[in-house]
Amino acid sequence: MEHVEKLPWSAGTWTTAPVRADADGDALVVEPAEGSDLWRVTSYGFIHDDAPGLLADLPDGAAMEVSFAWGASEQFDQAGVLLRADAEHWVKAGVEFADGHLGVGAVVTAGVSDWSVGRVDGWQGREITVRVSRSGDAVTVRARCTDEDWRLVRVAPIDPALAWRAGPFCAAPTRAGLTVRFTGWSRGAADASLH
Template sequence: MSTSIFPRPIDWAEGRWTHEPAAVERRGDELVVTAVEGSDAWLRTAYGFEHASEHGLIAPLPVGRAMEVEFTADFTEQFDQAGIFVRIDAERWIKSGVEFCDGELGAGAVVTDRRSDWSVGAVPEWSGRRLVIRVSRGEDAITVRGGVAGGAAGEAMRLLRLAPFDGAADAAAGPLVAAPSRAGLTVVFHAWRMTAADASIH
């Protein structure tokens, strides 16, 4: 009888930053990350600008695997955000998680293939809580789920996005922080782990 190797904790040292944060501190098993003011990721669509200054701590994500991060933060300013960044290259990537927009916390994703899109839904009930975001990589897609970590009955992980993603490409993923509109956003990452990809799409 075989024993699953998952979930497997990922050490923070296994990742490399897409862009260095303003500050990074180890506190026991946790990683505390402070974003640079103006950091963000967006490519061309609608707004007429390009941003490639997000703080993504990424490690390889193969097909058939999933990555999860757990975190808490005080999201209070426009577009404060945290979650997971998945990257193939500068023009093919996904950022998924939570974002403070127009006075309310939202959960969703930006999927980029030469141009970015954005999907988001309000989750005010997640404010101030320990959250988990998971991305599962299939042969041709990424499935994004999120929710309250260790959620009670009725707080199951919800589907945030199912997006096309090149299964033949090398990709890496991990914790994400960005703060487009202010200095001082600090996110506490409690856990980073590899798991088996979700069997179910929905």
């Protein structure tokens, strides 16, 4: 990102308070509550809106990156970036442990949720960076592990009339004790192109 602004953890406000969020040098170690998640209706029939996200403004023409390391091991452990306007309009993007595999993907919600995911088992235990980039009525999601090339995860529609905020999030739908070590949070110019 050009003209990158490194955001301090104090720059954001929590959507839902985590069990704990402790500074560890420049990092922030977050423990989400057992049962926390983000999902609306589709297929499962329930609404969850209680995963902790630490959000700051993300205007049109801007991008946000979040880096983290963790030891995902239980069903639906997840971490990444949350882009949110309100309870019915949000995107969560990052990695999730499901059915014995680590996957990179995104859930895009406009009233109801969808889910796209692809396996990245080789990313387990390594630093991961997720990037969301706003451009008009679209958000582009990219991710990478350590210094690998960026991987396009998703291009999705969003309502440009809404005020969007973004930042690190994590969730632990099936267990207590998950901790995610967030190592970086920055905001800069949106991606110039999709390719």
